[in-house]
Amino acid sequence: xxxNLDGQTLADIARGxxxxxxxxxxxxxxxxMLVQQALDEGLRVKVIDAHEVADDDLVISTxxxxxxxxxxxxxxxxxxxxxxxxxxxxxxxxSAVATIxxxxxGLNSMIPLLVAARAGIPVVDGDGMGRAxxxxxxxxxxxxxxxxxxxxxxxxxxxxxxxxxxxxxxQMESFARAVTxxxxxxxxxxEYSMSGADVKRTAIPxxxxxxxxxxxxxREAREAHTDAFAALIQAVRSSIxxxxxPLFSGKIVxxxxxxVDGFTAGTVVIEPFDAGLPMVIDFRNENIVAKVDGRTxxxxxxxxxxxxxxxxxxxxxxxxxxxxxxxxxxxxxxPIMRTPEALEVWGPHAFGLDEPWVPVEELAAT
Amino acid sequence: xxxNLDGQTLADIARGxxxxxxxxxxxxxxxxMLVQQALDEGLRVKVIDAHEVADDDLVISTxxxxxxxxxxxxxxxxxxxxxxxxxxxxxxxxSAVATIxxxxxGLNSMIPLLVAARAGIPVVDGDGMGRAxxxxxxxxxxxxxxxxxxxxxxxxxxxxxxxxxxxxxxQMESFARAVTxxxxxxxxxxEYSMSGADVKRTAIPxxxxxxxxxxxxxREAREAHTDAFAALIQAVRSSIxxxxxPLFSGKIVxxxxxxVDGFTAGTVVIEPFDAGLPMVIDFRNENIVAKVDGRTxxxxxxxxxxxxxxxxxxxxxxxxxxxxxxxxxxxxxxPIMRTPEALEVWGPHAFGLDEPWVPVEELAAT
Numbered sequence: 001x002x003x004n005l006d007g008q009t010l011a012d013i014a015r016g017x018x019x020x021x022x023x024x025x026x027x028x029x030x031x032x033m034l035v036q037q038a039l040d041e042g043l044r045v046k047v048i049d050a051h052e053v054a055d056d057d058l059v060i061s062t063x064x065x066x067x068x069x070x071x072x073x074x075x076x077x078x079x080x081x082x083x084x085x086x087x088x089x090x091x092x093x094x095s096a097v098a099t100i101x102x103x104x105x106g107l108n109s110m111i112p113l114l115v116a117a118r119a120g121i122p123v124v125d126g127d128g129m130g131r132a133x134x135x136x137x138x139x140x141x142x143x144x145x146x147x148x149x150x151x152x153x154x155x156x157x158x159x160x161x162x163x164x165x166x167x168x169x170x171q172m173e174s175f176a177r178a179v180t181x182x183x184x185x186x187x188x189x190x191e192y193s194m195s196g197a198d199v200k201r202t203a204i205p206x207x208x209x210x211x212x213x214x215x216x217x218x219r220e221a222r223e224a225h226t227d228a229f230a231a232l233i234q235a236v237r238s239s240i241x242x243x244x245x246p247l248f249s250g251k252i253v254x255x256x257x258x259x260v261d262g263f264t265a266g267t268v269v270i271e272p273f274d275a276g277l278p279m280v281i282d283f284r285n286e287n288i289v290a291k292v293d294g295r296t297x298x299x300x301x302x303x304x305x306x307x308x309x310x311x312x313x314x315x316x317x318x319x320x321x322x323x324x325x326x327x328x329x330x331x332x333x334x335p336i337m338r339t340p341e342a343l344e345v346w347g348p349h350a351f352g353l354d355e356p357w358v359p360v361e362e363l364a365a366t
Numbered sequence: 367x368x369x370n371l372d373g374q375t376l377a378d379i380a381r382g383x384x385x386x387x388x389x390x391x392x393x394x395x396x397x398x399m400l401v402q403q404a405l406d407e408g409l410r411v412k413v414i415d416a417h418e419v420a421d422d423d424l425v426i427s428t429x430x431x432x433x434x435x436x437x438x439x440x441x442x443x444x445x446x447x448x449x450x451x452x453x454x455x456x457x458x459x460x461s462a463v464a465t466i467x468x469x470x471x472g473l474n475s476m477i478p479l480l481v482a483a484r485a486g487i488p489v490v491d492g493d494g495m496g497r498a499x500x501x502x503x504x505x506x507x508x509x510x511x512x513x514x515x516x517x518x519x520x521x522x523x524x525x526x527x528x529x530x531x532x533x534x535x536x537q538m539e540s541f542a543r544a545v546t547x548x549x550x551x552x553x554x555x556x557e558y559s560m561s562g563a564d565v566k567r568t569a570i571p572x573x574x575x576x577x578x579x580x581x582x583x584x585r586e587a588r589e590a591h592t593d594a595f596a597a598l599i600q601a602v603r604s605s606i607x608x609x610x611x612p613l614f615s616g617k618i619v620x621x622x623x624x625x626v627d628g629f630t631a632g633t634v635v636i637e638p639f640d641a642g643l644p645m646v647i648d649f650r651n652e653n654i655v656a657k658v659d660g661r662t663x664x665x666x667x668x669x670x671x672x673x674x675x676x677x678x679x680x681x682x683x684x685x686x687x688x689x690x691x692x693x694x695x696x697x698x699x700x701p702i703m704r705t706p707e708a709l710e711v712w713g714p715h716a717f718g719l720d721e722p723w724v725p726v727e728e729l730a731a732t
Contacts, residue, residue, distance in 0.1 A: 161529045161530070
């Protein structure tokens with residue numbers, strides 16, 4: 001099931017990762033360009049299944065941390081993310097046989113591919129978030145007992161901080177966030193070092209390939225002038241996510257946006273094309289709850305993505321504008337993200353919402 | 367010249383360190399209590415001269431970082447500061463034969479004594495600031511080429527961050543400050559690991575003993591009902607600092623205080639007992655410039671300390687109050703703190719002042 005990444009597959013993953021970013025996580029485009037550059041230089045990226053890693057092998061998760069907008073303005077060379085990996089390996093006294101995304105949605109789908117190319121190691125097809133989330137403790141790795149610490153954070157100057165907080169992943173996130181801000185708002189991290197056995201037990205499997213399949217569905221539908229949304233739903237149904245449905249179609253008539261606790265928080269209002277009540281979506285980096293007439297139709301951690309009606313391209317919360325014609329898609333989270341211990345970390349309460357999580361497929365049935 | 371610390375010497379150092387704190391650095395009292403507790407448990411603190419350290423021995427500087435008020439509210443056990451030392455030793459693969467204060471003024475005069483007691487190593491009689499300064503790059507160690515990094519910052523929970531910024535001590539300060547804030551506002555650090563040769567070359571020698579001599583002068587003058595200020599000036603004259611003079615006596619008639627860039631910044635106005643113009647002292651954590659009628663009479667890095675007129679106890683900038691009867695004392699900095707490279711780091715410009723540094727003894731002569 002392993003494969004070497006080519007340019008088209010890379011573009012498909014980026015397109016699908018934007019959908020799985022649920023409005024947050026940053027546009028994968030800049031990351032895709034950096035990986036493409038590495039491929040053009042003749043470097044290779046091998047995507048492997050978790051079961052191809054031996055149980056006692058070491059795997060380290062890699063990512064960027066902070067504001068994707070900073071990454072766009074100050075392009076990384078790729079060495080920054082590798083530097084964090086190498087520093088963590090040095091600390092552990094062992095080399096990683098592979099890296100794995102912590103977050104398959106948004107820009108962070110691309111960073112581990114860049115690390116894989118530059119460090120000459122494969123990348124595991126899976127991740128710790130199954131979408132985009134705003135904080136480092138929000139990973140299945142941590143939910144199921146892998147400490148995120150020791151974590152290394154690096155910047156372009158080669159400066160590093162090695163953070164050790166035992167099993168306290170919330171403090172780890174806090175310290176790494178503080179240093180990242182002082183590094184200019186964006187940094188590169190290596191964290192959640194784990195055994196192959198832990199990867200198999202705790203990672204959400206196949207999420208890079210799901211992103212690829214979503215991206216491919218949209219591309220092929222565009223080429224064939226067929227319904228991209230139907231193809232997306234079909235692609236989700238063939239994955240462990242299993243369920244997706246279009247929630248709403250309409251025109252954006254209002255967007256309000258502010259910064260709350262360091263998050264981009266706000267609300268978008270979408271009016272239906274036919275006469276009817278609008279959909280209101282609250283976001284907090286990512287889209288977190290969608291309502292019609294005060295009734296919740298999808299809520300975090302289920303995925304809520306706003307796509308351009310014509311191109312089926314995902315629209316990030318920063319890019320939402322008055323007048324955009326959009327379709328809202330909901331994707332169910334897989335079972336590994338729906339356990340009580342998982343919902344404790346990323347259920348509605350973690351985002352300041354007062355209502356319980358109800359699976360999107362149940363909400364659709366009511 | 368080495369000696370074992372007893373309770374009276376400890377109290378003298380604390381009293382003198384408050385004077386050398388120039389209004390900042392926190393009241394040494396809480397630190398003195400913690401060291402006294404260690405002495406009461408039978409632990410020993412040996413104070414040694416720099417020349418007693420072999421050239422290739424390892425010495426590590428220790429301190430608390432952040433808000434002294436947090437330390438008062440959440441007393442450290444002493445293990446926190448030792449944890450940073452041990453973590454840095456582990457990283458370096460070597461043990462420190464001694465610790466050294468980074469800052470002899472204020473609370474940080476006491477922390478290395480606590481580390482020395484708890485870690486069972488001596489403390490070098492000297493430091494890197496020769497007074498109190500607000501930031502970690504403001505140390506003679508760094509001014510004369512010793513990198514502050516790698517630095518370890520620890521909290522009471524045993525969480526650590528190991529920060530590596532090469533020779534960039536300003537970024538080191540920035541990252542450590544950011545983590546310290548997330549640690550609740552106070553942390554314990556180990557930094558400026560250096561050889562015995564570096565200690566001899568870059569440390570300001572004898573500053574713990576100068577603090578002791580200042581504190582003893584005040585104590586003995588109180589006991590004998592003689593002039594404590596004359597005794598203080600005499601003690602300074604016998605040290606490498608060489609020069610001190612009373613700048614002003616009067617009553618505090620106004621104190622304004624705010625927070626600027628994380629510093630306690632403000633101004634105190636002191637009216638003379640006789641008819642005459644008031645003295646105005648600006649502070650930024652520490653007292654930084656004293657003026658009468660717009661004319662500068664002492665300016666950073668020379669030491670400006672406000673003392674209670676009756677007890678000759680130093681008053682921190684936080685403790686300044688309307689109606690206090692005070693005497694202002696100026697102490698010249700020693701030559702090692704007055705070189706162009708040193709003034710670059712802690713001259714008036716480093717504190718946002720627009721005027722050049724003029725030695726306090728020259729200002730007195732004009």
